[in-house]
Amino acid sequence: MIGIVRYGAGNIFSLTSALDRLGITYGMINNEADFEQFDRYIIPGVGHAGAAMAKLENTGLVPKIKALNKPTLGICVGMQLLTAHSEEGDADLLNIIPVKTLKFKDEPGFKVPHTGWNNVYPQAGNPLFENIPADAHFYFVHSYYIEYDGAYTLASTNYINNFSASIWHNNFFGVQFHPEKSGEYGETLLKNFSKL
């Protein structure tokens, strides 16, 4: 059963709807004791990374999250929170995965936010991307991206530059795209996470 970390950053109706459709059970985490009821966790999030981090800090859950040893998936800004730092609000983040969240550079012909369906190229053999083809489209909407890093990038996408569509370190995973809005393959990814 998945525990969804509630810290006031963004709406989760679409995420819980996707889990309902897939028959994946879940509950909400509002305090430290709640973590014990679940065997895996999702950290959702939309909006401003610096503001999201401030909200997460207000919950007092940060030390507990950093110490988690069960599968944990950050989605969109929830993924960016796993990184060391974001240029959005010049904010220090959880630093669970030591990479940086950067702003897309101005580049003629490339609009920001990066909005729409783009190809995702995962490393072969990772169970999070099982049964998902190597160039499958996922739905993105973001103005900041996580740098590509050979050690932590689990899947890459190209927009202006190569960046991390997904990161991975031990039990922590993150996806920049929205699996709950990414059609069939997004649902496959959520299903895969529920079985990790």
Next chain:
Amino acid sequence: MLAKRIIPCLDVKDGRTVKGVNFVDLRDAGDPVELAWNYSRQGADELVFLDITATHERRKTMIEMVKAVARQINIPFTIGGGIMEIADADALLNAGADKISINSAAVRNPGFIDELAKAFGVQFVVVAVDTRYDGNANIVHLNGGRIPTEKETLDWITEAESRGAGEILLTSMDHDGTKAGFDNNLLKIVNDVVNIPVIASGGAGSVQHFVDVFQKTNVDAALAASVFHYGQILIPDLKLALKNQNINVR
């Protein structure tokens, strides 16, 4: 590579879709959820629902519809029509809408764009612009193109972007309903001026029109209603035709 998006637009009144729809295997052509599900299965990249309800009950019925769509559909969707205040947008976000589209409320009160972007992020805010050429200039119009404003289209779009629009949905009222093709001249100018995604709307009548709008203007997405609803263009056929022209689609 970022794919060009194909977006069917559905008009909704009192929680029911209006305008004729003739999908063969549809049990209830007025059910927005069933229609949306069909479009997503066909390969639509995104959906837009425009609420044309005029009653006081509108907000409540729309929220119920948005929730029902969000429960069943696994692609992004935008809600437009009658969003006048932050509370309207907040209710739609909580019901599962990915974006909202504002039009006349933004023209009458441009600061509304700033407020929405600040409250929800630019990615949530689509500014819809209805434009018509008056013989001298492209002018922003309200009420489905019936009422001209003082604003020149290009100026307004630039202002909307600077205030926090995350996307522009540009409908050419000169082309809308003609099925003679998108307004490629204007769309190219607009697309070159802004640095946010542009959705082309108005005039789609054939597959070639979609090829033309992507090749000639490089807009990010193309929206249409009746050609999809009446089955004149099937989305899988359209995607294949675009692919054959080396236009990147999902």
